[in-house]
Structures are given as C-alpha cells and as structure tokens.
Amino acid sequence: MPSPLLTREMLESFESSVRELPEACTLPPEVYHREDFYAFEKEAVFGRDWLCLGREDQVPKPGDYRVIEIADEPLILVRDQNSEIRVLSAVCQHRGMQVAEGEGNCKFFRCPYHHWVYGLDGDLRGAAQMEQTCDFSREDHGLPALAVEIWQGFVFASMAKNPEPLAPSLVELDPLLAHYDLTNTTTVDGKTLTDLPWNWKVMIENFNDPYHASRLHDPLQTFAPSGMSDFFEWREEMNHISRIQRFTEIDGSFNPTKKALLPVFPQLTEEERKQGLFVIVPPTLAIAIVPDLVAYFIIKPQGANGIEIDIAYCFHQGALEHEMFEPLFEMAQAGVDNFNVQDVWATTLVQKGLRSRFGPRGRYSWQEATLPQFNRWLVRRYRDKWPT
Numbered sequence: 312m313p314s315p316l317l318t319r320e321m322l323e324s325f326e327s328s329v330r331e332l333p334e335a336c337t338l339p340p341e342v343y344h345r346e347d348f349y350a351f352e353k354e355a356v357f358g359r360d361w362l363c364l365g366r367e368d369q370v371p372k373p374g375d376y377r378v379i380e381i382a383d384e385p386l387i388l389v390r391d392q393n394s395e396i397r398v399l400s401a402v403c404q405h406r407g408m409q410v411a412e413g414e415g416n417c418k419f420f421r422c423p424y425h426h427w428v429y430g431l432d433g434d435l436r437g438a439a440q441m442e443q444t445c446d447f448s449r450e451d452h453g454l455p456a457l458a459v460e461i462w463q464g465f466v467f468a469s470m471a472k473n474p475e476p477l478a479p480s481l482v483e484l485d486p487l488l489a490h491y492d493l494t495n496t497t498t499v500d501g502k503t504l505t506d507l508p509w510n511w512k513v514m515i516e517n518f519n520d521p522y523h524a525s526r527l528h529d530p531l532q533t534f535a536p537s538g539m540s541d542f543f544e545w546r547e548e549m550n551h552i553s554r555i556q557r558f559t560e561i562d563g564s565f566n567p568t569k570k571a572l573l574p575v576f577p578q579l580t581e582e583e584r585k586q587g588l589f590v591i592v593p594p595t596l597a598i599a600i601v602p603d604l605v606a607y608f609i610i611k612p613q614g615a616n617g618i619e620i621d622i623a624y625c626f627h628q629g630a631l632e633h634e635m636f637e638p639l640f641e642m643a644q645a646g647v648d649n650f651n652v653q654d655v656w657a658t659t660l661v662q663k664g665l666r667s668r669f670g671p672r673g674r675y676s677w678q679e680a681t682l683p684q685f686n687r688w689l690v691r692r693y694r695d696k697w698p699t
Contacts, residue, residue, distance in 0.1 A: 315347070317348075321339065321341075322697050327672070329687045332679075335675055335683040337675075338672070338689075339672060343512060343615070344665055344666045356594050359474070360692070361467040361468070361550065362469065363467050364379050365377060365621075366498040367464050369500075370389060373391065373394055373431070374389075374417050375389070376411060376416070377389075379609070385402065386399070386401060387401045387410075387411055387454075388466055391430075391431040392432075398456070398466070399433045400455040403424065403454075404435070404453065404454065405422065405424075405452070406424060410423075410454070417431075427439075427452075438452070463484075464493050464496065479548070481549075484553060490576060491579075491625075491627075492627065495627075496626055497626055497628065497631055500623050501621075501647075503620065504622065504655075506619075507617060507619065507655065509659060509661065513658050514597070514658065515685060519552055520679055520681065521556065521678050521679075522679045531565075531567070531653075533559070533569065535557070535587065540678065541557070543684075545684045552590075552593065553590040553591065554680075554681055555587075556587045561585050565599070565606070572603060572643050572646075573636070573639050573640070587601045588600040589681075594610065595609055596608070596610070604626060606624050607625070608620050616666075622651075
C-alpha cells in the first residue's frame with residue numbers, strides 16, 4: 312500500500328525546495344523521519360542509483376571479498392578468479408539465507424544453511440539433492456549480479472537493469488582530482504560509526520554545508536572559513552554535489568594543528584595546497600579531501616531514523632613509506648574524530664527537531680548553495696517514481 316505521504320500535494324510541495332538559492336526552502340520534515348517515506352526512497356533512490364561499496368584495492372587478490380549492507384540489501388564486493396571486480400547479492404536463491412558476512416578470501420561462497428555453492432562470479436555450482444525438483448536448472452538460480460563501474464578507484468554498483476554510466480555525470484571533478492591520482496592510492500580502513508540516530512539525508516546535508524563550519528567547528532576549522540567556498544553551477548545530469556573549500560594558508564588539514572601532518576600529495580600545485588574539496592556522490596559516498604589525506608564516508612541507512620557510516624582514508628605511497636606514518640595517521644584520524652564528535656551531536660539534535668510538530672521548512676544562507684543542489688538531485692528521483 313502506498314505511503315499516505317505520496318500525495319499530489321506533497322509532490323507539489325517539493326517545488327519550493329528546488330528553486331534558486333535565494334528563494335529555496337528546506338524539504339518537508341516528514342521526508343526525514345517517516346518509515347513509510349523511507350520505504351519509497353529505497354526504490355526511488357537506492358534501487359536505481361549508483362551505490363559506492365568501497366575501494367578497488369580493498370579486494371586486491373582473486374577471492375577477496377567484503378560484504379556491505381545498504382538499504383537492507385546485503386551486497387558482496389568480490390574479485391573473481393579472473394581478477395574482475397564484481398558486486399553480487401549475498402542472498403542465497405534457495406531460501407534467502409545470507410551466503411557471506413564480513414570480509415575474507417574464498418574460492419566460492421557456500422550457503423551455511425543448505426550448502427548451495429556459488430562461484431565468485433555468482434553462478435550456482437552446486438545444489439545437493441535437487442535432482443527430483445521439476446524443471447530445476449542451476450543456470451536459473453545464480454546470485455543476482457549488479458552493474459559495476461569504477462571511478463577514481465571507488466567501486467560503484469547499481470541495482471537498476473540498465474543504469475546510465477556514472478563517469479560522465481562526474482566530469483567536473485576529474486580535473487580537480489587529477490593531481491591526487493586516487494586510482495593509485497592505498498586505502499587504510501578507519502572506523503565504523505554505528506547506531507547514529509539520524510536520516511541519511513541529514514548526513515549528506517551536514518557533510519557538505521560550509522555554513523556551519525565557522526560556527527559549530529570553531530576554533531578547529533579557522534583554516535577553512537565558511538565564506539571561502541566555491542560552488543559548482545548545477546546541471547541536471549550531475550551525480551555529485553561538491554564544493555571547493557579555500558584555506559587561509561597552505562596545507563590546511565583536519566587536526567588540532569590545522570596543518571598537514573603527513574607528506575602532501577606530491578603532484579599538487581601551490582594553489583591546490585591552499586584548498587580542499589568536499590564531494591558527495593549520493594546516496595552513499597561522501598569525500599573530504601585535504602592536501603595530506605583523502606577521507607571518505609560510506610553512508611548505510613538503517614531505516615528512516617538511523618544510519619551507519621564506514622570511514623576510510625586514501626594515501627599516496629610516499630605518505631605510507633614515511634617512518635612515522637602510523638603515529639601520524641593516528642593523530643590525523645583523531646583530528647577527523649574531533650569534527651565527527653561535534654557533527655554527531657548536532658545532527659542527532661537536528662533529527663529530533665525534524666520529528667517535532669514545529670519542524671521547519673527553513674530558508675538557506677548563501678553559504679548553503681550545495682543544499683538546494685542536493686534537493687534538485689533528490690526531487691528528480693522522487694518525481695520519476697511518484698505514484699500517479
């Protein structure tokens with residue numbers, strides 16, 4: 312049964328959220344906390360868009376795999392026997408048992424319930440005692456495989472049958488990322504933050520909102536003031552919401568010293584060392600880039616009112632070979648944690664406010680240009696799947 316929120320009036324109400332920045336207002340509060348609306352989003356957004364599952368180098372050898380659950384879909388990121396990256400559903404096609412958890416290396420996936428065996432390509436290789444089942448063919452019962460695209464070393468998958476290519480929708484970012492050479496960086500796992508009590512959209516809005524930086528994060532972020540961001544001109548085909556953050560001095564970074572702790576990416580120009588990037592590839596990937604590290608966050612919804620976040624980092628080889636890499640990385644990670652603590656506190660209270668009967672449809676500052684852009688990206692998907 313469709314959500315009672317999916318009315319013509321609600322659809323029309325989105326119009327005020329996709330206007331130009333000086334006229335736009337925030338989305339209706341109900342779309343942030345109603346479980347029935349989240350059920351709609353699971354198909355309208357997560358069921359059709361490119362979802363980031365991690366980095367290519369996190370499964371470097373044939374048989375390496377990682378399982379990640381996004382919007383109630385357990386997915387396997389795996390490198391198959393031919394070293395090809397694949398993304399498979401982890402759901403056994405017999406009775407629905409999950410065939411893998413966590414991460415590891417294997418030659419095949421064996422369902423622990425009834426021991427159906429699947430190859431690393433998802434093909435069903437063995438199904439014991441099924442010979443008396445009418446019209447049963449192993450070829451018809453493989454693990455569902457998702458479309459896969461790799462961009463800048465990040466692995467994306469889509470549950471859509473014929474998704475539009477991702478890379479053309481991110482073209483503005485390629486020249487800005489060229490000197491970071493992200494494809495050849497090494498990924499270092501950070502932390503997983505669990506039981507975060509806010510909606511996935513609240514996470515995206517907070518991550519790429521420079522307006523709060525000089526307020527909530529003062530004095531930690533004085534090197535990157537709210538008023539020193541450059542915003543992209545929006546186009547409908549874009550699959551990113553991004554901004555360039557200018558710094559007050561060279562080699563700013565997210566730690567109490569406000570300066571890079573590790574060797575900076577060696578190809579950066581002096582201008583690039585005086586700026587950072589905040590990139591969202593919705594609905595699951597957020598990237599924060601400063602001269603000495605790339606931190607990325609994979610957003611995993613846990614219903615309308617909760618998420619988990621996987622945090623990891625990308626470094627160039629020179630940083631990894633630094634004799635003090637381990638302690639310096641711990642210091643850099645602790646610096647990111649300082650920001651996270653403040654953001655967790657703020658976004659927890661934002662979610663409470665959105666559930667209030669007084670939850671607002673607020674107006675935007677000129678320093679929040681990324682938020683109406685996200686609204687446009689999102690509302691386009693709502694409209695495409697809205698019941699007639």
